[in-house]
Amino acid sequence: MNFERTLIITGGAGFIGSHVVRLFVNKYPSYKIINLDKLTYAGNLANLRDVEDRPNYRFVRMDICDFEGVLELMREERVDGIIHLAAESHVDRSIKDPFTFAQTNVMGTLSLLQAAKCYWESLPEKYEGKRFYHISTDEVYGALEMDGTLFTEQTKYQPHSPYSASKAGSDHFVRAFHDTYGMPTVVTNCSNNYGPYQFPEKLIPLFINNIRHRKPLPVYGRGENVRDWLYVEDHARAIDTIFHRGQVAETYNIGGFNEWKNIDIVKLLIKVTDRLLGRPEGADLDLITYVTDRAGHDLRYAIDSRKLQKELGWEPSLQFEEGIEKTVRWYLDNQAWLDNVTSGDYQKYYEQMYSNR
Numbered sequence: 001m002n003f004e005r006t007l008i009i010t011g012g013a014g015f016i017g018s019h020v021v022r023l024f025v026n027k028y029p030s031y032k033i034i035n036l037d038k039l040t041y042a043g044n045l046a047n048l049r050d051v052e053d054r055p056n057y058r059f060v061r062m063d064i065c066d067f068e069g070v071l072e073l074m075r076e077e078r079v080d081g082i083i084h085l086a087a088e089s090h091v092d093r094s095i096k097d098p099f100t101f102a103q104t105n106v107m108g109t110l111s112l113l114q115a116a117k118c119y120w121e122s123l124p125e126k127y128e129g130k131r132f133y134h135i136s137t138d139e140v141y142g143a144l145e146m147d148g149t150l151f152t153e154q155t156k157y158q159p160h161s162p163y164s165a166s167k168a169g170s171d172h173f174v175r176a177f178h179d180t181y182g183m184p185t186v187v188t189n190c191s192n193n194y195g196p197y198q199f200p201e202k203l204i205p206l207f208i209n210n211i212r213h214r215k216p217l218p219v220y221g222r223g224e225n226v227r228d229w230l231y232v233e234d235h236a237r238a239i240d241t242i243f244h245r246g247q248v249a250e251t252y253n254i255g256g257f258n259e260w261k262n263i264d265i266v267k268l269l270i271k272v273t274d275r276l277l278g279r280p281e282g283a284d285l286d287l288i289t290y291v292t293d294r295a296g297h298d299l300r301y302a303i304d305s306r307k308l309q310k311e312l313g314w315e316p317s318l319q320f321e322e323g324i325e326k327t328v329r330w331y332l333d334n335q336a337w338l339d340n341v342t343s344g345d346y347q348k349y350y351e352q353m354y355s356n357r
């Protein structure tokens with residue numbers, strides 16, 4: 001079958017990546033979508049069961065650090081676009097194991113860039129019609145005070161955690177490949193995402209699961225830290241818009257102007273989860289447990305996404321309360337998914353599904 005375009009989406013078995021793969025496979029049947037993922041603890045092919053048999057979808061288990069493997073795949077499939085989401089993504093893990101973050105996030109991104117450069121520069125048309133889209137985070141900008149200021153695309157990078165430092169390093173490499181070799185790159189920095197299929201080590205799915213099982217909710221510090229939350233499908237739609245219409249070499253911030261203190265989110269999660277489980281309102285407030293703060297815990301993140309809204313017309317679609325209700329409902333309805341990922345059983349799915357293909 002001849003496809004109009006062939007794209008690699010890295011990290012497509014993870015939280016945000018699976019929403020991006022699903023959107024692209026469904027919306028663009030004329031594109032071939034290759035999900036390139038190493039399947040770390042955070043990658044789960046069960047996130048994509050509904051699209052795995054589509055003719056325009058292919059899964060390849062590969063490490064982004066495997067330069068030769070990626071180059072060969074790009075040649076074999078004549079890849080003309082990369083949407084790069086694969087990363088180690090959890091701040092607490094980065095504090096314990098910074099090497100893995102530097103390896104995957106910095107070296108892995110460099111390896112992908114170099115493979116794309118080698119392949120695209122070998123073609124007669126070179127970079128014409130090509131695109132390398134790198135997904136980054138607002139955390140590279142550092143931390144804001146509680147003073148109403150926002151991160152803009154001009155805010156200087158000041159990462160504090162090993163995670164955000166590694167993402168900053170990867171962002172710099174992507175921009176350097178544009179400036180040095182003329183690669184058509186684009187970078188986006190998005191705020192915290194929430195929604196279905198998020199690994200339950202992150203605040204929202206972890207706490208929903210704990211409320212359900214009446215386990216303590218470990219709130220770091222006093223719960224005063226602020227994050228700016230965006231529903232994951234709104235991020236996936238922004239990625240679609242920017243992949244197709246964003247300007248080469250530009251940066252776009254993505255966020256929903258939706259700042260919440262952690263403790264207020266925790267109370268909202270308790271309220272919604274208790275209601276959906278038929279428990280008396282506030283029954284689980286006593287699960288809140290203040291614990292030692294995260295080392296170097298950034299006080300506040302808040303994104304100014306007016307450039308994306310003005311230039312490309314993207315808007316978030318959901319109010320937070322609506323998004324949280326949908327999200328809590330999803331996790332309560334998908335306890336088997338949660339049990340699988342927390343027990344590690346989901347890793348076996350890959351072996352069963354792909355060993356005899």
Ligand code: NAD
Binds near residue numbers: 014038044063137189
């Ligand atoms: P995730 O941890 O849920 O998924 C990461 C995916 O990458 C997994 O499928 C994993 O198997 C894969 N992966 C990890 N190392 C790999 C490697 N070496 N080679 C190939 N695949 C590998 O992450 P997420 O939350 O979906 O985040 C996706 C991207 O979006 C990341 O780049 C992250 O920095 C960025 N981001 C995340 C958020 C958020 O709130 N989650 C916000 C802004 C930006």
Ligand code: TYD
Binds near residue numbers: 192201203220262
């Ligand atoms: P997290 O979901 O890990 O995202 P990030 O650190 O990338 O923003 O955490 C969101 C916020 O919730 C952050 O301020 C840390 C806090 N937090 C807790 O208080 N307790 C927890 O158990 C976790 C995982 C996070």
